[in-house]
Amino acid sequence: MMTDSVELTGNDFTEDKYARLRLITWWDQERLRDATIMVVGAGAIGNELIKDISLLGVGNILIVDMDVIENSNLTRSVLFRAKDVGRPKAEVAAERAMEMNPDIKAKALSLNVINDIGLGVFRRVNLVLGGLDNREARLAINQACYKVNKPWVDGSIEILNGFARVFTPPDGACYECTMTETDWKLINKRKSCALLTHEQMVEGKIPTTPTSSAIIAGIQVQEMLKLLHSDRGLPTLAGKCYVFNGITHDSYIAEYQRKPDCMSHDTYSNINEMPWSVHSFTLGEIVNAVKADMGEEAVVDFDRDFASVAVCSCGECKELFTPVHRLRAESVICPNCGIAMNFELFHSLDGAEVFLDKTVGEIGVPPLHILSGRVGTTSKYYEFSADEPEIFSDFSGGGQHQ
Ligand SMILES: [Zn+2]
Ligand SMILES: [Zn+2]
Structure with a gap:
């Protein structure tokens, strides 16, 4: 009978990979x-x-x-x-x-x-x-x-x-x-x-x-x-x-010294996980949901500026709907005049906008983002939690909360 056992003299190859850690x-x-x-x-x-x-x-x-x-x-x-x-x-x-x-x-x-x-x-x-x-x-x-x-x-x-x-x-x-x-x-x-x-x-x-x-x-x-x-x-x-x-x-x-007047110390409290996806929820639906939750006077705030439309003195008008940071020079050049058009910005919605049929994703809000609803100085935070699998489905626990 053949035995093919391997002698592991001095070396233990079966040791747990993380043993030394x-x-x-x-x-x-x-x-x-x-x-x-x-x-x-x-x-x-x-x-x-x-x-x-x-x-x-x-x-x-x-x-x-x-x-x-x-x-x-x-x-x-x-x-x-x-x-x-x-x-x-x-x-x-x-x-x-x-x-x-x-x-x-x-x-x-x-x-x-x-x-x-x-x-x-x-x-x-x-x-x-x-x-x-x-x-x-x-x-x-x-x-x-x-x-x-x-x-x-x-x-x-x-x-x-x-x-x-x-x-x-x-x-x-x-x-x-x-x-x-x-x-x-x-x-x-x-x-x-x-x-x-x-x-x-x-x-x-x-x-x-x-x-x-x-x-x-x-x-x-x-x-x-x-x-x-x-x-x-x-x-x-x-x-x-x-x-x-x-x-x-x-x-x-x-x-480092903490600066009391620093603008970056904002921490969101009690974030509401909503069954919303940026890919399917429209701006109008967001406004309605936030008003239903916080009252008619509530507005939706974004944490960044978006460009809506570019207009030229010649009458040319072009839809942009993108975060300002993503705007490129060529996208606001008037096709008729060859000069830079003026563009309009927004960072909140009150429900009177004419573009509320666009989805949140279409204007460049990223998946799983958090928006705020505001009445006066009171804010509430809403997360597009339905987007979670898009980022975390491969992971064990699928994006558990820490
Ligand atoms: Zn700071
Ligand atoms: Zn023009």
Whole structure:
């Protein structure tokens, strides 16, 4: 009789994959398995973030990035190969994450975080990791995270240097609190010429290396681990910044002050989950539902400006119905005169509008978003909860509330 038993001298190949992590006294692997983490940006830092959290067994990962892979990404992105050039970064990153660790689920959202990610998505994740290269996206994440009370961990690199910082609503300094006059000037300059092409919108390309991104992403993920184990009493970088100087290898911690007049500290209380979808519910139905709930004088407020129509002095009129941030110069040029038309904006509805037959999604409100109803200074919040499966159906728990 043949025996083909294998001698495992000294090596135990059957050891649980996470055994060495479980040795950490405060570690809870099941907590990582059950966690849902949103990574915004799949560039140099994002690749490192996704690599780390996949290896660690974070069970549900949402990857948000609207760009495609270019040749120059290959020197700084562990998840991308030459054959991937031209494919969406988020999609490739999600595939590689699940290949590295088949225990996890990663979902790609090839979208712009500024317009396209509903607040209900933020509400259903444990925290957000940022791998971004521009202030506007950071500001958008910061405001969303404060509205639904979720921590976020920002990372930034330049050549050999970098920093990592943590923002934990509703307390402490937020990203906007850290912004200097120069930061605002740069943002406002971009806003004042709001109608730029996508190429112009992208801030000047920053020289980066895979070494600094690995260092900074490593710090961010360690902060994530501490935040997920918040009951263990580990100190975090909340309201602080870890500054790394890669020339001298000096590092230090800077502390931020919370600004009392900061505009980003708005936190939504008692959000109502409605059986509504942005794809089928019309603006008129929303207005009626909110009035039925709050009274005839109630108005519906959006958290962003939308462009309705563009009009020209020659009489030309064109429907836009898009978030202002998404408007492009070419879309408001008068076909007759070749000059820029004036366009009308709205950010609330009182029921008298002529375009109430449009669905909420048609004007560019993202799935699972949250709108507010307001009477005077009293607000109530309504979530398009029927959109949940669109984002979370692949995940275990399907987007459980934290
Ligand atoms: Zn602030
Ligand atoms: Zn005209």
